[in-house]
Amino acid sequence: MKLLLVEDEKQLSEALTQLLIKNHYSVDAVLDGESGLDCALTGIYDLIVLDIMLPKINGLEILKELRANEISTPVILLTAKGETSDKVQGLDGGADDYLTKPFASEELLARIRALVRRKGEIIPDNVLTISDFRLNLDTYELEGDSGSVRLTLKEYEILKYFMYRPNRAVSKDDLIVKVWGFDSEAEYNNLEVYISFLRKKLLHVGTKATISTLRGIGYKMEE
Amino acid sequence: MKLLLVEDEKQLSEALTQLLIKNHYSVDAVLDGESGLDCALTGIYDLIVLDIMLPKINGLEILKELRANEISTPVILLTAKGETSDKVQGLDGGADDYLTKPFASEELLARIRALVRRKGEIIPDNVLTISDFRLNLDTYELEGDSGSVRLTLKEYEILKYFMYRPNRAVSKDDLIVKVWGFDSEAEYNNLEVYISFLRKKLLHVGTKATISTLRGIGYKMEE
DNA sequence: TTTAGCTTTAAGATTAATTTAAGGTAAATG
DNA sequence: CATTTACCTTAAATTAATCTTAAAGCTAAA
Numbered sequence: 001m002k003l004l005l006v007e008d009e010k011q012l013s014e015a016l017t018q019l020l021i022k023n024h025y026s027v028d029a030v031l032d033g034e035s036g037l038d039c040a041l042t043g044i045y046d047l048i049v050l051d052i053m054l055p056k057i058n059g060l061e062i063l064k065e066l067r068a069n070e071i072s073t074p075v076i077l078l079t080a081k082g083e084t085s086d087k088v089q090g091l092d093g094g095a096d097d098y099l100t101k102p103f104a105s106e107e108l109l110a111r112i113r114a115l116v117r118r119k120g121e122i123i124p125d126n127v128l129t130i131s132d133f134r135l136n137l138d139t140y141e142l143e144g145d146s147g148s149v150r151l152t153l154k155e156y157e158i159l160k161y162f163m164y165r166p167n168r169a170v171s172k173d174d175l176i177v178k179v180w181g182f183d184s185e186a187e188y189n190n191l192e193v194y195i196s197f198l199r200k201k202l203l204h205v206g207t208k209a210t211i212s213t214l215r216g217i218g219y220k221m222e223e
Numbered sequence: 224m225k226l227l228l229v230e231d232e233k234q235l236s237e238a239l240t241q242l243l244i245k246n247h248y249s250v251d252a253v254l255d256g257e258s259g260l261d262c263a264l265t266g267i268y269d270l271i272v273l274d275i276m277l278p279k280i281n282g283l284e285i286l287k288e289l290r291a292n293e294i295s296t297p298v299i300l301l302t303a304k305g306e307t308s309d310k311v312q313g314l315d316g317g318a319d320d321y322l323t324k325p326f327a328s329e330e331l332l333a334r335i336r337a338l339v340r341r342k343g344e345i346i347p348d349n350v351l352t353i354s355d356f357r358l359n360l361d362t363y364e365l366e367g368d369s370g371s372v373r374l375t376l377k378e379y380e381i382l383k384y385f386m387y388r389p390n391r392a393v394s395k396d397d398l399i400v401k402v403w404g405f406d407s408e409a410e411y412n413n414l415e416v417y418i419s420f421l422r423k424k425l426l427h428v429g430t431k432a433t434i435s436t437l438r439g440i441g442y443k444m445e446e
Numbered sequence: 447t448t449t450a451g452c453t454t455t456a457a458g459a460t461t462a463a464t465t466t467a468a469g470g471t472a473a474a475t476g
Numbered sequence: 477c478a479t480t481t482a483c484c485t486t487a488a489a490t491t492a493a494t495c496t497t498a499a500a501g502c503t504a505a506a
Contacts, residue, residue, distance in 0.1 A: 127461065152452060167339075168348070168361040174337075182321075188494085198497060214363055215463060216376040216491060299448060411483085413465065419485060438473065438482065453502075460495070472482070476477100 004045040006036035006062070007078065008054050016049070019105050025112075033057030042072045049108070050089065050095075051078040060089055068093040074115040076108075087169040128163045129171055131223040133207035135163055144205025151201065154179060155192055162211065162221040171218040195219065227268040229259030229285070231277050236288040240271070242328050256280030266294045270338055270443065272331070273318075274301045283312055290317040297338040299331075321369065330358065339403075351386045354446035356430035358386055367428025374424065377402055381417055385434065387443040394441040418442065 003025045007013040013029050022026045028045075030036050033054035036049050040048055042061060048066075052059035055214055077098040091098065097111050128135045133144040141148045142157050153160065157179045162170065172188050180186040199211055226248045230236040236252050255275035263271055264283060265302075271289075275282035279283045286298055313319040320334050332349065349360040356367040363379050364371045374382065380402045385393065395411050399443050403409040422434055432446050 053327075136451085154453070169363050189456085192494060193454080193496080195494090199495095213462095213494070214376075217363060217462090220362065377464075409465090415483065416465080416485080418483095426447085436483070443479095449504100449506075451503090453500105455500070456479105456498090458496090460493105462493085463491085464500105465488105465490070467488085468486090469484105470486100470491100473480105473482080475480075 001046050002026045002028070002044060003112070004036070004039050004048045004073075006033070006040070006048065006054065006140065007051045008032060009051075019109070020112075023109055026112065033059070033062055037062045037065055040073065041069060041071065043073065045073050045111060047076045048073055049078065049112075053080060060097070062095055063093045063095055078103075078109055078138065100185050130163050130166050130221070131207065131209050133202070133205055133209060135159055142201055142205055144202075147204065147207030149201045149204055151198075154197055155201070157197055158191070158194055162219070166221050166223055169214055169217055169220050173218075173219045175218070206207050224269050225249045225251070225267060226335070227259070227262050227271045227296075229263070229277065229282065231255060232274075239331070242331070242336075242337055246332055256282070256285055260285045260288055260396050263289050263296065264294065266296065267294050270335060271296050271298045272301065272335075274299050276303060283316055286316045286318055295367065299334055299338065301326075305425065309334060351383065353386050353389050353444070354432050356425070356428055356432060358382055364416045365424055365428055367425075367430045369429030372424045372425065372427055376415055378424070380416075382421055385442070388419065389446055392437055392440055392443050396439070396441075 001024070003020055005020070006015060006029055007015055007016065007032050010031065013031060017027050018028045021193070028039060028182065030039055030206050032095060034056045036059075038055065039045075039058055040050075050059045050062060054074060056060075059077060061075070066073070074096040075094070077095045077107075078101055079098055079100055093152060096115050099108060099111060124174075127137065133142065135142055135151075135156070136148075137160075140149055140151050140153075142159065161178050167175065174192055176184060176186050176191055180190070195211060195213075202211070209221060212222055214220055224247070226243055227237060228239055228243070228250055230239065230252070231253065231254050236254060240250050240252045240314075251262060253262055256395055257279040259273065259277065259282075260280055262268070263273075273282045273285060277285075282300060285301070289296070297319040300318045302321055302323055317332070319338050322331060322334060329349075333440050336349070347379070348362065350366075351358045351360065356365065358365055358379075359371075360383075363376075363380065365374055376394065381398060384398060384401050396412055398414055399409050399411075403413070418434060418436075424434060425434070432444060434442050435443050
């Protein structure tokens with residue numbers, strides 16, 4: 001998680017940098033608006049902490065420029081006490097949150113956490129996760145610790161069905177109805193072939209999860 | 224979790240209501256199609272169990288009306304035996320699942336769980352409990368204080384039969400009919416072998432419950 | 447039309463559940 | 477007490493379900 005800190009008061013900048021590093025963020029700190037804008041425009045940051053009062057270019061202009069360039073990195077503005085108009089302008093200009101100096105470290109950390117989280121919610125990652133592997137619903141890819149594979153449509157649908165019901169017995173009939181349709185002529189063997197394919201792919205991406213067979217009952221995905 | 228039950232056979236309706244309440248669902252039951260549609264249109268239910276043959280408005284029409292009003296509450300249709308065209312129409316019309324009468328309670332519960340789960344909620348496993356051990360109906364596992372074991376299909380069915388009748392005598396003939404089917408050629412010895420298997424597994428998971436033999440009568444599971 | 451990639455079919459191999467069978471144990475009977 | 481009968485337990489045999497692979501069949505895109 002990479003943060004950009006744009007703050008000209010050297011002492012405060014260093015203190016915040018220390019604080020953020022201690023909390024496992026990777027931090028780039030710059031001391032004036034011009035450098036701030038340059039860095040911010042790269043778009044590589046997960047979040048920007050931006051002071052408003054800055055030499056050369058002020059924070060609000062940076063923010064405006066950023067949004068004009070369609071960079072949607074979340075921004076927390078730091079404003080001096082009482083400057084309510086800054087706050088309004090800032091939020092109107094696309095800031096995600098603001099903090100009035102002086103503030104408690106915990107306050108800043110909490111807001112950073114909230115924004116980083118919110119970002120995750122705005123762009124919901126369409127991924128189902130079970131133990132040590134993931135099924136990416138957007139790309140039809142099965143992702144594990146030692147790689148990822150494309151799944152075909154049938155493989156995907158079968159695995160998805162399992163992933164909604166981890167550690168539960170699933171009957172072949174139910175699976176066939178869900179994947180091939182209720183009026184399909186698909187035989188058990190069709191499903192069995194795909195289970196075989198899936199097991200290979202699960203192995204290939206290096207997950208510990210397995211599809212175990214329950215003879216006469218069906219299958220069960222075990223984490 | 225709020226369910227709507229639309230079923231005109233009063234006896235069945237009441238039986239199902241009891242069953243669902245026992246399984247911790249909150250249930251509204253109505254006896255004709257008109258009321259059914261009114262209730263369903265409120266959209267407050269998490270799932271609807273809908274009979275097809277109904278007075279006033281039939282189930283398929285209710286379903287159609289619902290979907291036309293963009294109400295996407297999951298629907299399980301109840302259909303009389305053999306009415307395949309109903310089934311086809313129903314699933315085409317936006318039903319999520321269907322069940323042919325007569326059906327086992329467990330079957331209905333399982334399908335409700337499956338549909339509700341699809342909405343992303345976590346549903347606890349369905350488990351039968353007797354004194355100090357449990358039969359997990361979703362995983363086919365026997366769970367005790369000192370571990371759990373997989374049961375095979377026959378073991379599972381026999382144990383389930385006992386657990387629905389704790390401390391009661393059970394005849395061998397009944398068990399054989401239930402597990403092997405009424406026209407099976409299974410000998411008493413077949414059952415006896417499985418009782419032996421089960422006793423071992425019960426011991427293994429560390430329960431105090433036992434299956435005692437009643438000479439000339441059958442067996443009894445004692446807590 | 448050709449091609450590539452899925453899906454289905456089919457057949458033989460494998461494996462685990464189930465059944466059979468046989469020898470032993472304990473309860474009931476007389 | 478002897479004997480019958482029901483039941484238990486184990487291991488081997490059988491059966492049926494499932495696995496796996498390869499090839500054939502499809503379908504949509506090039």
